[in-house]
Amino acid sequence: MFARSFIPLLMMGLLLLVGFSAPTIAADGCPTSKDEIATDRPDVTNSSLVVPTGSFQSENGVNLSRHDGATIFDGTNSRLRLGIAPCLEVLVDIPNYFAVLSGKANSGATDVTPAIKWQISPVPKIFDLSVVVGTALPTGTSSIAGRGVQPYLQFPWSWELGGGWALNGMDTAFFSPLNSDNKIITETTFSLEKEIGEHADVFVEYVGDYPERGVSQLMLNSGGAYRLTKTEQIDFHAAFGLNAAAPSYIFGLGYSFRVDNLF
Template sequence: MPFRLILAKIRFGTSLTLLFVAAAPALAQAGECPTSASEIATDRPDVTNSSLVVPVGSLQGENGINTARRGLDKTFDGTNSRLRLGIANCLEILVDVPDYVGRLKGDAGSGFGNVAPAIKWQFAALPEPWNLSVTAGAGLPTGSPKIAGPGLQPYLQFPWSYEIGGGWGTSGMVTTFFFPSDPANKQTTEATFVLEKRVTERASLFVEYIGDYPSRGSSVQLFNTGGGYLLTKTQQIDFHLAFGLNRNSPNYIIGLGYSFRFDDLFRTSSR
């Protein structure tokens, strides 16, 4: 899809999202969103986030560590932690906890990232193979500007998925990040696409394309692959390995993660 068309859709989606958020209590009444009987669905290890929200009354924690190399610089970061809480049917709030980026080799910077709260709503009344959600959030200027960038950083995100059948599925995501305080780049659009295969009842593998396209400057493009394994219905371990596809991208990123979910924290979740 041409980059200008992606940007046009994102601008149009910004206006629609205001209507979706206002209409959410009335629309999100179908019983098609996850419940405590559902398996854990995480926003990791791929960059593409899950199109599903966490069940109402459930608290989900997703954590990971990475090591990366870009030219002569080698870094690690962790923990990449996200907390997600289902507050209503098809609706969750989430927060990205600041992670720490450390230098292992070279002249790369080090420090903490931003805390980033958000709200996520899943569209319930879609045909069964499809899932779609919208997330609106912002990175708050709590971390090191060398790591996280300057100022407030709002974002708008649309993760989707489609079940092909036979254990195969596709998913993707379009995100627009806004950087009002950055004089060099005010906006970046990220597009992802995933092909996933469930190889056993507990294990799955994926391949993913990730492209970050700033309004000014060169793009960052990655090929990412990895998988996850369900220890239980509410616990998952995962791994991923990414390679840069152009000179502006990291040489590689390697990561491991662990996620868990606690259910039925609200009395209303059992009604």
Template sequence: MATARSIIEKAGRLLAGPLLAFLLSGLVPCSPALAQDPGPIDAERPSFSSSPLALPAGFWQIEAGYEYTRTTGSNGSKEHTLPNALLRWGFHPRFELQFDWTGYSWMTASGKETNGFKDLSVGVKWQIQDGSAPFLAGLFAGVSLPVGDEELTSDNYDPELGFFWTYAGSLDWFGTAKLTESANKYKLENAIGISFSPAPNTSTYVEYKGSFPEGQGPAHDLNFALMHLLANDLQIDLNGTIGLNKRASDYTLGLGIAYRF
């Protein structure tokens, strides 16, 4: 039976050639002025799930926000994180480059304060098929860079693989599966959700997320958010999470913005 390590290694070998070729092709200048009208912004935040659609070639997108996380109990904690930034660049009609950085964390756990910068990650998303299909899928390959402060870094280059999908039917479904490795331990995270629009330029979703780290019990969360489109290239959001079991945080609250240029 294939192990998680062998799956990551095989997927890496499979994607390495195409990713390198398209990265090199992305070095050719591409201007947004030459791209087709991209339509309303398609942001990754604030859901755990990511969109399978790549950013249109020649465009950049910055997404950022604030998040507060609260956990009670004997090892209770409070954490504030900012700016939770994601920088995206569409360098090919179906490929985009991503730089993801949680930023600075202010955390108090069991009476101890831990403040500092977290690690950065870089990756590439591949939109598998044309964006007009009812079912859309995308793949992601990335790695974290150990640039965080001493108590907040993994001290390793941790790989990540992701599969993203959406289905537009009588209901709009979406989901994600991610596999990460850190310190020779693997974690599988998956999510599934439903999105809908209660008013013009306004959308919302409800999303279940499960986290299954190797050697530990699972954590289950319910995510939700309200997003509003201020302009075709500008979106704001309010979001939250409710923990569904003891291994999950009690709740999170956040707000953010996404801008395409």
């Protein structure tokens, strides 16, 4: 109950922070092609950074999960991102297909979900914050994706703690106007991340989904990423449900790459 009331207040505070910070944002605080790839995976918490201007980034992965006695494979979990201006990107989640390997569950695809992401970064490289506004378009399987247009509002943030440690988090509100039971679902994540050498990092993460009605889904997620080059990354993660409403487990692998200086 506390989380359900706290999340809208936090979102309001972040919106106020955006308003007061906007006049002081400078382009030199935005990512450039000189920076290493920063992805929205493998943790649920998305990066607080946008892709550099003129760069295209493709993030992909597959998962094996078990939920309510059914084993499910899904992929390719693809997100395409394009930097269109300093601290500004457009992105789209392309349909992800769920296939039931055993047990009883729904098979089908998710919606196409375009969005725009603006990096605020009140204190660049120390406290970074972004605002994401997107909407799922009714292109997928209704039993998987739901019905109708479904907008969302999201705030990914990160706080550098020093010594290679960082605290990351994200608050999201998903709106489903045609869902009579739950028109709004809020999600809160917290992730503690540690750099390992120059090319890798690991994390442990809490994920909570809170519907208007019904039981919340709570998970503990952990994993890591390794940068093969400045613009290529492989990753893995393993998540476990903390209550009966959540999946029993989710195991995933991924590969991401970035192409710079397109314009």
